[in-house]
Amino acid sequence: MSTERKTLINYIVEMAEDEANALARKMLDNGYDPLELLSHCREAMDIVGSRYEQGEYFLPELMMAGEMLNDISGIAKPLIQHAGGEEKKKSLGTIVLGTVYGDLHDIGKNIVTFMLEINGYEVIDLGIDVPIAEFISAIEEHEPQVVALSGFLTLAFDSMKETVEAITAAGLRNKVKIMIGGGQVDEAIMFHTGADAFGLNALTAVSLCKGWMGEEATT
Ligand code: B12
Structure with a gap:
């Protein structure tokens, strides 16, 4: 699990979009906690952000990182909903x-x-x-x-x-x-x-x- 985490973070940081999507899908298919997976994406975003601050990355990389995160959260979200059980009908507020x-x-x-x-x-x-x-x-x-x-x-x-x-x-x-x-x-x-x-x-x-x-x- 920890190797997958590192590999996923690495794919996102290195802008390997297809590989990151495929690995995220595979991890979730194998029962990986979707919220934990999203927290790995956050770690990756912090690395992308600091590379941007250091002048190693530029706006296109920020944009690409944003797209990757959007794609991965799109895959993870339905599974969070599932884990949350039946949707409540009445609004709580x-x-x-x-x-x-x-x-x-x-x-x-x-x-x-x-x-x-x-x-x-x-x-x-x-x-x-x-x-x-x-x-x-x-x-x-x-x-x-x-x-x-x-x-x-x-x-x-x-x-x-x-x-x-x-x-x-x-x-x-x-x-x-x-x-x-x-x-x-x-x-x-x-x-x-x-x-x-x-x-x-x-x-x-x-x-x-x-x-x-x-x-x-x-x-
Ligand atoms: C992706 C990204 C972009 C994308 C955004 C795409 C999008 N649709 O959102 C794009 C390319 C558009 C972008 C643009 C810019 N960005 Co930008 N971006 C990022 C990056 C890499 C990731 C942000 C992100 O989505 N994180 C992922 C989410 C999931 O993070 P999260 O914090 O875990 O989210 C949780 C909490 O925030 C919380 N939360 C969020 N909202 C709320 C509200 C409430 C009420 C509560 C309780 C909780 C809560 O819940 C979330 C889910 O758990 C960050 C770096 C970073 N480390 O975050 C820089 C970063 C935020 N960007 C930065 C900069 C400088 C810019 C630009 C100015 C660059 C430029 N020269 O144009 C522009 C600004 C445009 C603008 N006017 O807003 C800087 C900001 C520096 C600063 N201190 O002001 C950062 C920190 C990068 C850096 N280290 O320099 N960026």
Whole structure:
């Protein structure tokens, strides 16, 4: 198993798209945990990211890595759904979610959306580069219990802060819990933005929502 993990990471880092897809498929066919497989992909993304920082890789490699990750999560997602058992019919609550303005990264956000949905929550996914006004009107329209802000760029932290400030200015802050997530977020960034919580992965996003909205359907 550990050899497969290393080989998969290596294929992704070396941009061997076909080999990475084939190995991911084979591992999943053999019963490999899809969430664990996605965490290996994250490790690979960190290596690609640091090669980019060091000037060894450029934008095309970032794009290719993003495509590979999208393909692999496409293969892994249906298996996560299967492992999660029967889909719940009634929504446990509503979450308005999006990647904040200025930021186009959405692979992590899409995994969060998917995990929240299979755990029974209704997710209004506003997409990427979401203007503040769009968050405000979605909150007014859908009356969510939770707002989830995603962002991978350092500049996204200020977009998150401004989005939270605008939610407050619109008189909506005490009606929603706000969680943030994405590559570099931590507690200090949570305080900077004024959010209620942060999460490093999609599982944390789900457990935060369970803590705020419960696991049982409310009427
Ligand atoms: C793929 C990628 C891209 C792709 C994105 C494709 C896409 N559709 O998303 C493309 C090529 C478009 C891209 C573009 C750029 N990128 Co880029 N990219 C990456 C890379 C390699 C991987 C990101 C990723 O998808 N990771 C995989 C996911 C699954 O990661 P994850 O963190 O585990 O996801 C979990 C958490 O984030 C969490 N989560 C996410 N959202 C939320 C929300 C909530 C509420 C919660 C609780 C949790 C949560 O749950 C997720 C699932 O478990 C990272 C490097 C890295 N180490 O991450 C750089 C990186 C983020 N990019 C970077 C840069 C610089 C850029 C560009 C500026 C490059 C350029 N010169 O144009 C542009 C910016 C474009 C823009 N305006 O946004 C830098 C950012 C540096 C910084 N500090 O600002 C990074 C860190 C690379 C680096 N090390 O330099 N990029």
